[in-house]
Amino acid sequence: MAQHSFKVAFAFALGAIAPSALAANGNVDALEPIQAQLRLKNFNRAAELLEPLAAANNAQAELLLGNLYRQGLGVNIDASQARHWLMRAAEQGDGRAMYELATRLAEEEAPDQLLIQQWLQRAAKAGYGLAIEALRNNLIPQQFQPASLSDSSARHAAFWLAASHDDVTHLSAFNDTTLLKATDEFGRTALSYAARNGASHATEWLLQAGADPNQADSFGVTPLMLAAGSGQLAVLNQLVKSAAQVRQ
Numbered sequence: 473m474a475q476h477s478f479k480v481a482f483a484f485a486l487g488a489i490a491p492s493a494l495a496a497n498g499n500v501d502a503l504e505p506i507q508a509q510l511r512l513k514n515f516n517r518a519a520e521l522l523e524p525l526a527a528a529n530n531a532q533a534e535l536l537l538g539n540l541y542r543q544g545l546g547v548n549i550d551a552s553q554a555r556h557w558l559m560r561a562a563e564q565g566d567g568r569a570m571y572e573l574a575t576r577l578a579e580e581e582a583p584d585q586l587l588i589q590q591w592l593q594r595a596a597k598a599g600y601g602l603a604i605e606a607l608r609n610n611l612i613p614q615q616f617q618p619a620s621l622s623d624s625s626a627r628h629a630a631f632w633l634a635a636s637h638d639d640v641t642h643l644s645a646f647n648d649t650t651l652l653k654a655t656d657e658f659g660r661t662a663l664s665y666a667a668r669n670g671a672s673h674a675t676e677w678l679l680q681a682g683a684d685p686n687q688a689d690s691f692g693v694t695p696l697m698l699a700a701g702s703g704q705l706a707v708l709n710q711l712v713k714s715a716a717q718v719r720q
Contacts (some may be wrong), residue, residue: 503532513658515546526557534561534567540574544668551576561590574603579637595682628654635662635678638671645676652683659690667695667711670704675711685714 493639502525509518519540525533538557541550558576561569574591577583595603631651634642643662663683666674675695679685688694699708 477490502530503536506533506536515540517546519546526560528558529559529564531564531566531569534558534564535572538569538576539572542619549669551580562594567595567598567603569591570595570598571600571606592645627651628656632656632660632662632665635666635671635674636669636671638666638674640673640677643674649682652681653676653687655689659688661687661689663687663695664689664693665697667699667704667707668702670699670702670707672706672710675707679710679714680690 475561506518506521506525509515509521516631519537522533522537522540526537534557538561540546541557542547542554543549547553555573556577558569559575562573570591574588576597577588577591592606596607627646627648628651631646631648631654632644633639652662661683663675663678663685664687665671666678685695694709696711699705699711
């Protein structure tokens, strides 16, 4: 099966929640305070505001909350909660939510390809462009071939995703050392993604490739601090052995 370039599908993987998503279905007024918190990167407060709206069956709130759980922004990473809220939004007929749910299902250790296809088909029927493109080109979300990613933002996102998923095969396939220093909008590198997710094999590969264990993000948080905060002891030990310094 052909592979997806992810150019747009990585929006949530990067933690970038598009304002256009908030404006859909006439929910501008209800979601405006949340949009303001997201712009300020106050993810904890955004999650608090989303909870009651999502519980009240606001599809856009469910979609956003599901992706916060998926990425651990303002809440702890929780795959079951991510799937729960994305499923609720998708079942209300939201095409974007259907597509996001398909990508979430594709991330599971044993992806249910039939279920993924069913949600892609429903998203396409709802008119969601990425799903239509995926079905037209026989693609599955979250699959990729590094060499096919000519767009720099897509390459960066794919590299970070591989680091998060402990996927050394794809990390090495890029054969591009400049990606080691590439940062997302929060200043986080691939090593930060690996550390936060306890990806020990990816961490070892990135360190050996020359990734800087002391490179802090925009908030002064290092990979070591992310590993410690997430309780990833194996990765924490790897970083300590690599002379990572705890920043006060």
